[in-house]
Amino acid sequence: MLRTFLDFHRATLAMKCDGLSDEDLRRASSPPSTLSLLGLVRHMAEVERTWFRRVINAEDISLRWSADGDFQAAYDASSSTRAEAFEAWQAEVEQSRKIEEAAESLDVTGHQPRWDADVSLRLVMLHMIHEYARHNGHADFLREAIDGVTGA
Numbered sequence: 079m080l081r082t083f084l085d086f087h088r089a090t091l092a093m094k095c096d097g098l099s100d101e102d103l104r105r106a107s108s109p110p111s112t113l114s115l116l117g118l119v120r121h122m123a124e125v126e127r128t129w130f131r132r133v134i135n136a137e138d139i140s141l142r143w144s145a146d147g148d149f150q151a152a153y154d155a156s157s158s159t160r161a162e163a164f165e166a167w168q169a170e171v172e173q174s175r176k177i178e179e180a181a182e183s184l185d186v187t188g189h190q191p192r193w194d195a196d197v198s199l200r201l202v203m204l205h206m207i208h209e210y211a212r213h214n215g216h217a218d219f220l221r222e223a224i225d226g227v228t229g230a
Contacts, residue, residue, distance in 0.1 A: 090217075091213065130173060134181070
C-alpha cells in the first residue's frame, strides 16, 4: 500500500509537468516565490537520494546539486532542462525502488543525521508520501498559473 501511494504521488508530479516546454517548467509562476515545476522535480530527486540512498542504504554520497548539503540549491532550475532534471529524478526513483524492494522488511532502519535518529523504512515511505503530497499541492498551483490546467 505504501509503495502504491508513493508511486501515485511520483506519477502525479510527472503529470503536472506533461506537455510543458523547458521555459514553462522553469517559470516561477506564483510570485513572489521563485519555485518552479522543474525546481520541484530537482528537489524531489534530492529527497529520494537522501532518504533512500543516504539514510536507508547508508551510501556516502553528496547531493546532486550541492556539494555542501544545501537542499535549496535544487530549487534553482534557472539553467536546467527537462531532460537533465527528469533524468536525475527518474534515476533516483529507480534507485529508491531497488532499495525498498530489496529490504528485508519495513522495519529496516537507517540513520537520519539531521534528526540524529534511526528511522525505519516504514517511516521513510510515509515521509516520502507526505513530501510528494505537499509538493504536488505546490505543483497544482504552479501548473494552473502557467496554462490553467488543474486536477490530478
